[in-house]
Amino acid sequence: MSTRLDYDVLVAGGGPVGLLLATELRLAGVRVLVVERLRELDTTNKAGAINTASVAAFERRGLLPALLAAAEQSPFLDKGKRSPFVGHFGGILVPAAPVDPDDPSLRGHGPDWYLHIQQIELERFLGQYATELGLEVRRGVEVTGFEADEDGVTVHLDDGEVRVAWLVGCDGGRSLVRRQGGFDFPGAEPTMTARQAAGTVVGADLLGSGWQHTPTGMYVYGPKPGWMRTFELDGPPADRAAPVTAAEMEASLRRVSGQDVRVTEVAPGGTRFTDHTRQTSTYRRGRVLLCGDAAHVHPPFSGQGLNLGLGDAVNLGWKLAATVHGWAPDGLLDTYTGERHPIGAWVLEWTRSQVAVMRGDPYSTALRGLVADFLGTGDGATYYARRVSGLWQHYDLGEGHPLTGALMPALQFEDGTRLAEHTRGGRALLVDLTGDEDLAELARPYADRLDLVRGKANGAGLSGLLVRPDGFVAWAADSGDLAGLAVALKRWLGTS
Incomplete structure (x- = not known):
C-alpha cells in the first residue's frame, strides 16, 4: 500500500457537523478535505435553533458576533419579543417563568436557552468560516467507497481517488461511511410519520395556535403564518424522499385536526421524518470514525439532533488533530466514543419518552397530563431548561473538583477579558x-x-x-x- 497521503483527514459530508469538525481540525493545522454530494446548500426545512452549549462552542472561537448576525436571517426570529416558553416536550409547552435562573448549571446563561438560527444559515455561516481558514471544500462530490488499512484509507470519489490517514463520516442518517465501514446500527423501528412545510392554508383560523393533541395524532400551526407540522401514528411514510405536496399536507392536516381546511400551495423545502431511533455501538473502527447523524438518529423533538452532532464535532476535532500530529496519549481517540456515546444514548431516550406522551390512547393521555403538571413547576421547568440547553452534559473524567468534566465556567478577569x-x-x-x-x-x-x-x-x-x-x-x-x-x-x- 502506498505511503502517499493527499490529506490527513477526509470529512465526508459538508453539513454543519462536518464543517464544524473540519474547521476545528484546520485550526489545529491538520490538512483536511471536505466532500459534499450536494452542489448547493440544502434548503430543506430542518433544525431552527442551537442550544447554549453549541453557542458556547462558537464563542470560544470568537465567532459569536458573526453568528448572531447570521441568526438575524431566521424566519422564526421575533425581534424584541421573548417567548414565554422554554420549549416543548412532546408538544407540551414548558413555561419559562418557573425556571430558576440561579440553578448552578444555568446561572449566568439565561434566560434564553436557544439561539434561533435556521440550519441553512448555520451551514452558510460555517462555509464562510471554512473559506476564511483556507479549508478545501468540494461540493458536488460524493464518496462512493473506500478501503481502510493500518496506515490509512483509500477513498473513492465519483471524480477520482484520494489517500488519507483518517476518514470521518458526517454523511447523515443514511451514511455510506457507516454502512461500508462495518458499523452496527441497532435501535427501534419507526411508528409515526411527521410532515412539516410552509405554505398557504385556507381556514387556518379553525386550527388554533400552538401544539394540539387529538385522538389521531398531533399538529401545530405557526408561529409564523403558513408554518404547519403534523404527526400521525400510523407508521413510516412510503417514500421519505418524495417532495411534500400541498395535497399531502392538506390530507394529513385534515386527518389530524378534524377541521375543514385547505392547503393550496407549499413552498419548497417541506420534509418528512419518523420516530426511529438508532445508535452505533462505537464511533470508531480503526481509521474510520462517525460523527453526527451518521452515528445516531432520532426524531428532532426539542431540537437535540443538530446540537448533539455539533457536540460530537468539537469533542472529536482536537483529539483527532492530536493523533495526526503525533502527541496524543494512548487511548485519547477512543475517549471520543467513551464520552459522546452516553450523551447520544440519553438523547435517544429523551426523544423516545416524548413519543410516549404524544400518542392518543388513554394511557398516554393520562401520562401527558402528569408530565404537563411536572413541567409547569419550578423543579420541572428548570430540569427541562438544563437539558435542552446542553449545560447538563458532564464527562466522567475521574474524581476531583466538582468542575472536572463540566463545561468551563464563565470567568471574568480583572483586565476585562473573559x-x-x-x-x-x-x-x-x-x-x-x-x-x-x-x-x-x-x-x-x-x-x-x-x-x-x-x-x-x-x-x-x-x-x-x-x-x-x-x-x-x-x-x-x-x-x-x-x-x-x-x-x-x-x-x-x-x-x-
Whole structure:
C-alpha cells in the first residue's frame, strides 16, 4: 500500500457537523478535505435553533458576533419579543417563568436557552468560516467507497481517488461511511410519520395556535403564518424522499385536526421524518470514525439532533488533530466514543419518552397530563431548561473538583477579558489564578499544545483550571491545591 497521503483527514459530508469538525481540525493545522454530494446548500426545512452549549462552542472561537448576525436571517426570529416558553416536550409547552435562573448549571446563561438560527444559515455561516481558514471544500462530490488499512484509507470519489490517514463520516442518517465501514446500527423501528412545510392554508383560523393533541395524532400551526407540522401514528411514510405536496399536507392536516381546511400551495423545502431511533455501538473502527447523524438518529423533538452532532464535532476535532500530529496519549481517540456515546444514548431516550406522551390512547393521555403538571413547576421547568440547553452534559473524567468534566465556567478577569476570549486558537488552556510558579513550571513543557493564562478572576476560590480544547474542564483546584494537575496534563496532552 502506498505511503502517499493527499490529506490527513477526509470529512465526508459538508453539513454543519462536518464543517464544524473540519474547521476545528484546520485550526489545529491538520490538512483536511471536505466532500459534499450536494452542489448547493440544502434548503430543506430542518433544525431552527442551537442550544447554549453549541453557542458556547462558537464563542470560544470568537465567532459569536458573526453568528448572531447570521441568526438575524431566521424566519422564526421575533425581534424584541421573548417567548414565554422554554420549549416543548412532546408538544407540551414548558413555561419559562418557573425556571430558576440561579440553578448552578444555568446561572449566568439565561434566560434564553436557544439561539434561533435556521440550519441553512448555520451551514452558510460555517462555509464562510471554512473559506476564511483556507479549508478545501468540494461540493458536488460524493464518496462512493473506500478501503481502510493500518496506515490509512483509500477513498473513492465519483471524480477520482484520494489517500488519507483518517476518514470521518458526517454523511447523515443514511451514511455510506457507516454502512461500508462495518458499523452496527441497532435501535427501534419507526411508528409515526411527521410532515412539516410552509405554505398557504385556507381556514387556518379553525386550527388554533400552538401544539394540539387529538385522538389521531398531533399538529401545530405557526408561529409564523403558513408554518404547519403534523404527526400521525400510523407508521413510516412510503417514500421519505418524495417532495411534500400541498395535497399531502392538506390530507394529513385534515386527518389530524378534524377541521375543514385547505392547503393550496407549499413552498419548497417541506420534509418528512419518523420516530426511529438508532445508535452505533462505537464511533470508531480503526481509521474510520462517525460523527453526527451518521452515528445516531432520532426524531428532532426539542431540537437535540443538530446540537448533539455539533457536540460530537468539537469533542472529536482536537483529539483527532492530536493523533495526526503525533502527541496524543494512548487511548485519547477512543475517549471520543467513551464520552459522546452516553450523551447520544440519553438523547435517544429523551426523544423516545416524548413519543410516549404524544400518542392518543388513554394511557398516554393520562401520562401527558402528569408530565404537563411536572413541567409547569419550578423543579420541572428548570430540569427541562438544563437539558435542552446542553449545560447538563458532564464527562466522567475521574474524581476531583466538582468542575472536572463540566463545561468551563464563565470567568471574568480583572483586565476585562473573559475566559472564552483566551480559547480562540483551539489549544488547551491552563488558567493560573494565584500566580503559582509551580503551576507555571508544570505547564512549560507543554508550550507547543497549551496556552497559559495568568491573572485574577471571579473564580470563587479556584486556584487554577486545565481546560481542554473542547471547553471541558480536565482539572480544577481550590486555593493552594495543585494535586492532580501533572496527572491530568499527561492524560490529556501526552508526555512533554
